[in-house]
Amino acid sequence: MIPTQFDYVAPATVDDAVRELADAGDDGKVIAGGQSLLPVLRMRLAAPAKVIDIGRIPELRGIRDDGDAIVIGAMTTHYEVQRDPLVREHALLIATATDTVADPQVRHRGTFGGSIAHADPAGDLLAPALAMDAVMVVAGMDGRRSVPASEFFVDYFTTSMNPAELLVEVRVPKYTGWHAHYEKFHRVAQSWSMVGVAAMVRTDGGTIAEARIGLTNMAAVPVRARAVEQALVGQAATAENIKAAAEHAANGTSPASDGNADGEYRSHLARVLTGRALSAAIG
Known part of the structure; x- marks a missing residue:
């Protein structure tokens, strides 16, 4: 058409x-x-x-180090994010999630900021941004303002930007040395996630010191699996403890029922995939 x-x-x-x-x-x-x-x-x-x-605006492209954060320009392609050493070192969760986005052709054309601003609840980069407490910098007629990920996503395909605002860059705090993995379930290759889990943990001597987990497509917006995070902290990084904590993954979520899966199945997927993501991250 x-x-x-x-x-x-x-x-x-x-x-x-x-x-x-x-x-x-x-x-x-x-x-x-x-x-x-x-x-x-x-x-x-x-x-x-x-x-x-906005493809001809040089300011919107590139990745740079800014002290305690890395800054990803809105027009930076998925391909560039995948291969950037700063992202791999300080924001591994974003790198692993970007590896799963669509196919190589799309990753060469699609942009990091475009995916964030589109706010599709099945998009694979929203949950990592939320889990990492990323901050969106948007520009409008009154200047620029910073919006934390927890306030940026409002509803299905809806952000807190007004029609006259533009996403300029995303500031991602550094999580150097953290383990991370993104696990998702989809019906066919390159399709949208039925459910995805963005998991990131910091271990200290075999004990989980901190954990951050974001869920994809378990509500109208990405959500944190805080019950899982709380269950993990202070526990030994064992398969048994991971499995027990993952049982809380669907707590407080509101997954939709559609042609791909009903809400109950998505809740089941969230528990299974959280266990897989944590196990893969910790190794």
């Missing part, structure tokens, strides 16, 4: 992009890598009057 007619602009700076968004109002859409927006346009599930292409 062919999209409806729209105006196309390609601003060269963040300020220009924000002005274009403000001018378009609710009738504007931002396109980054295009892996989420283009299918929606083709199916005419969206009909914006103006599409703002």
